[in-house]
Amino acid sequence: MRLDDVRSISIVGAGIMGHGIAQVFALGGYNVCLNDATPDALDRAMVRIRENLRIFRENGFVTDPEADSAYARISTEVDLEASVRNADIVIEAIKEDAAQKQELFEKLDVMCPPHTILASNSSSLLISEFACTTRRQDKVVLAHWYNPPHIVPAVEVIRGAGTSDDTADLVYDILKKVKKLPVRINKEIPGYLLNRIQMAMVREAWYLWQAGVASAEDIDLAVKGSIGFRLASIGPLLTSDLGGQDTWCAVSRYLFPLISDAHVPPEDYVKMVETGNLGMKTGKGFYSHTKEEWDAIIERRDKEFLQRLKNLYWE
Ligand SMILES: NC(=O)c1ccc[n+]([C@@H]2O[C@H](COP(=O)([O-])OP(=O)(O)OC[C@H]3O[C@@H](n4cnc5c(N)ncnc54)[C@H](O)[C@@H]3O)[C@@H](O)[C@H]2O)c1
Structure with missing residues (x-):
């Protein structure tokens, strides 16, 4: 998959991090599907996104039409399979629990098309621990954002042992395209760099x-x-x-x-x-x-x- 082929991005977990990440990609022009196991979390996420966009508008970051169309590009969905079956990239932002994340990666591997890149926003776990539950280790990568993710520029892009150059490069490039500051971390190490x-x-x-x-x-x-x-x-x-x-x-x-x-x-x-x-x-x-x-x-x-x-x- 090339950067220009990416159309649709799904975020799994609509909490503190997930909603802000969804906003970044929607402002970058992507269709975003925001998934959460809890419907209330999705409602709260959309309220927060609307509020964030208002603040962006008031501070001159975006125009009214840009904010409105970004908001309209975000859909919400409770069913995981429906959320990810057309995704080109899935970003996982569920709770920091290794077993739950492993289970999710295993499911995503089955539910997503073969070309889909699976990224985790874990703040401490090593990506190889999730990649090994999939049959696409080359397409699994860690993209570690900082809170609040729609404001703090840096995102660490961390390769696992099996992550391909193409996957790491594409994630790096798409983060640049949506005005983030991606940083390449070449080796897995606990705590990453920051x-x-x-x-x-x-x-x-x-x-x-x-x-x-x-x-x-x-x-x-x-x-x-x-x-x-x-x-x-x-x-x-x-x-x-x-x-x-x-x-x-x-x-x-x-x-x-x-x-x-x-x-x-x-x-x-x-x-x-x-x-x-x-x-x-x-x-x-x-x-x-x-x-x-x-x-x-x-x-x-x-x-x-x-x-x-x-x-x-x-x-
Ligand atoms: N909060 C931070 O400052 C921060 C910073 C960087 C990275 N992170 C990482 O980002 C991830 C998310 O953190 P957060 O602070 O946004 O958590 P959060 O608790 O605010 O949100 C997690 C959301 O995931 C949902 N969820 C849990 N299991 C799910 C599943 N199986 N499928 C779908 N949805 C599910 C929950 O309902 C909740 O809404 C964690 O891995 C965390 O370590 C957090």
Whole structure:
């Protein structure tokens, strides 16, 4: 299958990730069938998509007719077979459960036409674990999106041992076509690329918080205004080239033995989670806010994300 042959894309799982992914492909001009085992989830997904499109329109990303026709290109379907039997690409975004995903891939392999590419949005599992349940290992790939998927540009395209060049290239190309920022990951590795980098930073931030080196507010403030400020424009490797590798090498030799290499999260952090302080979900985590305050934080975050998206990635 060539890029121009792709007409129809099915998304299985219409939750936090699935609805946003559906929106991206519909805006890119594809017919999208959104599937979920729960009819309510499909209704909620369409409400969220309408709201996302409204915000895109208000911020000048799309015109009214573009938003309306994208919305009209998305159909919903509870029956799995009906959802995928005409699909050129299926993207799985169901719950992060290896056994359920394996079962789904096995079914998709039977239900989909032979040319269909099967992609997973798993955030931690290895694609070879699903590919082996199919007779099309060359057409199985992992495409790992970031939340919110209709806004965050990067998508990691991770090949399994059996993924063909054609499959990896086609998924890469179609993501580019729908204005995402695909990144090729050539080897399967737990955590892929971005979660490994993110977790390395978070481990140190949690360590510093537990050790009382600075408050949660000051840790966030410092990172946002320095490392984070730079990272939206230049990655960590270019940053070190610009700073001078002699300096970065010397600092790493001094600090690597001193920074956290913990294999478990710090005690106070685990206590916070085990006492039900899960962040916005329960009102309190590192920060404590009312529902209205959390809503305002999300609104401000999304506004800034959209500005950055427009400045850096949207042509
Ligand atoms: N939420 C994130 O921040 C995030 C980021 C990147 C990747 N992911 C990954 O994306 C996937 C989906 O995550 P989410 O946060 O959207 O989950 P979610 O719980 O919001 O949505 C999952 C949806 O899948 C449906 N579902 C479950 N089993 C199904 C089946 N067999 N067939 C059809 N529908 C089914 C559920 O009804 C639910 O609506 C997971 O693998 C997750 O690890 C999540």
